[in-house]
Amino acid sequence: MRILWMVLLGTLFIHANVDQEGITKQAIVKIYTTAKIPNYQEPWSSSMQSRTGSGAIIEGGYILTNAHVVANQAFIEVERYGQRKRYIAKVYAVSHQADLALLKVKDPSFFTGVTPLTFGALPQVEQKIVVYGYPMGGSTLSATIGVVSRIEHHTYAHSGEAFLAIQVDAAVNPGNSGGPALSDGKIVGVVMQHISKSQSIGYLVPVNMVKHFIDDMKDGKYDGFADLGLGTQKLENPAIRRYYGLDENTSGKLIVKVVYNSSLAGSLKEGDILTAVDGHNVENDGTVEFRKHEFTHYQHFIDAYQMGEKVKLDIIRDRKPMQVEAELKYTADDIYLVKTTRYDTMPSYFVYGGYVFAPLTRNLIVSTNLNRLNLSCLASRWQEEEKSEVVVLLKVLASDISRGDNDFAMWPIDQINGEKFKDFKEFYRKMQTAKDDYIVLKDEDGVQVIIDRKEAQGKQDEILKKYNIEFDRSIDLRE
Structure with a gap:
């Protein structure tokens, strides 16, 4: 009788799993x-x-x-x-x-007939997960089983920004993107990317990031994940620790830059030492313990807050502990000189006598190998009060008025007629309102491109027609 009872329980358990799987x-x-x-x-x-x-x-x-x-x-x-x-x-x-x-x-x-999936908690390492989706290799639903391998900050390929990510060993292939990873029938992550030349290394957007995004959107407006606008340095070297008077029990990161438009510009200064974020100790390598024996970048406890909220930072200044409050107001786009990767919009540009100008974005950098090293260095710089965007001479359309300039491409411009400019729109206005006979463009090394203003304007329509360009400027400038 006992054996029969156990068999019946086992059968019920199998049926329950099958039913749950069907609902999922x-x-x-x-x-x-x-x-x-x-x-x-x-x-x-x-x-x-x-x-x-x-x-x-x-x-x-x-x-x-x-x-x-x-x-x-x-x-x-x-x-x-x-x-x-x-x-x-x-x-x-x-x-x-x-x-x-x-x-x-x-x-x-x-x-009709669908039971929506619900969210679970951030999984543990070695926790079993099932990944659902429609990957390459077939047209029907696929399910692959694996475990959580590690959880830490990782660069998201789509944006180029780093956030918490879940690494899994379940097979993840093109087409799986966007599919849910479930544990105990609940979503613990969303498939986003894999390493193509690896063996079963895939990454999920973790459930806490998903919940943050959904909460952010409740007011109908996406605000994003905040950037503090701080440049920091590790404090692992013994000499630098002695220089700043740190004992063995004190850890943190040295603040080497505070961006001019950071919300902390009036509260922090270079030479301060960041020791804790939201009450969580910052290690000398910049990590924080988010669960026992598990560490990730200190940004994790900033990403937990919504834009407009405040987070407490513990610092040491002149060897004295202090606490400051940071209001989260800016994203990376507000902080870096080169905008992050653009989507859902056409690029900005304008053509002036066959000379094509554009703001420098990460999309533009990865679209060509020309001048890649120099432009990548610009992408790592912070905005300054007088400079919030880089403008490049994207290319020169060959014509009788541009002979000798056709090798200029992806060329960063520093000045127009001896004047600096803050961003692409100011550069565009200066080009459009120039009155001198010649427009003189210079880079930081003093190299020049000189355009005969009246000649360029006179040849504009002919050049646009030759290269089958309908508009001489992008829609944002036409508006």
């Missing part, structure tokens, strides 16, 4: 995106691209997926597990920083 699968979605891909080397043109990804239906009638699955989207369709009908979807919210997006489907029949 009903919430998995395949996403079809047609995207308009900008050409940053020819910013007046673009191409169309089709891609597929995965997603999950969550509470509120949303589909959770990756931002890169729907980036630059022109048209989106979604298809539920076990069905062949596609429904039109729209992007409701997107965080290109965290590579996350929420989609909406207008037709209510899409959600």
Whole structure:
């Protein structure tokens, strides 16, 4: 009788697992995106691209997926597990920083019979997970099993910014992007990327990042993840520790730069030592313990707050402990000289007598190998009060008035007619309002490009027609 009872319990357990698995699968979605891909080397043109990804239906009638699955989207369709009908979807919210997006489907029949997936907690290392999605190699739903390998800060390929990420050994392939990773039937992460030349190294956007994004969007506006605008240095060297009077029981990071528009500009100064964030001790390598024996970058406890909230920082100044409060007001785009990777918008540009000018973005840097080292150095610099954006001479369209200048490409401009400028729009205004016979452009080394103003204006239409360029400037400048 006891054996029979155990058999019956085992059968019920198997049926329960099968039922739960069926409920889970009903919430998995395949996403079809047609995207308009900008050409940053020819910013007046673009191409169309089709891609597929995965997603999950969550509470509120949303589909959770990756931002890169729907980036630059022109048209989106979604298809539920076990069905062949596609429904039109729209992007409701997107965080290109965290590579996350929420989609909406207008037709209510899409959600009929679906139990939305719910969120779990940040998983433990070695915890078992199941990854669902529609990867390459087939057209039906795929499920792969693995474990959490590690949790730490990692660069998100989509944005180039670093956030907490979950590394897993479950098979992750193109098409899996945006699919949920579940543990005990609850979402613990969203598949985002893998290392192609590795053996089973995939990464998830962790559930705490997903919850932050969803909470951020509750007011209908995306604010993002904050950047403090601090440059810091490790304090592992014994000599530098002695120089700043630190004993063996004190750890932290040396503040070597406070960006002029940082919310901490009036509270911190170079030479201060950051010892704790939100009450969590900062180690000499810049990490914090977020769980027992697990460490990651101190930014983790800043990312836990929403924009507009405040976080407490413990510092040492002149060998005395202090505490300051940082209001979170700026993202990386507000802090760095070169904007982070752009999506969902066409690039800015203008053509002046065949000379093509554009603001320097990370998209532009990765679109070519020209001058890559110099431009990458610019991308690591902070904004200054008098300079918030780099402008480049993107290329020179060959014509009789530009002979000898055709080798200029991806060339950073420092001055126009002896005057500096703050950003691309100010540079554009100076070009448009110039009255001198010649426009003289210089870089930081004094190299010059000289344009005959009247000649350039007279040849403009002819050059645009020759190169089949409809508009001499991007839509943001036309507006």
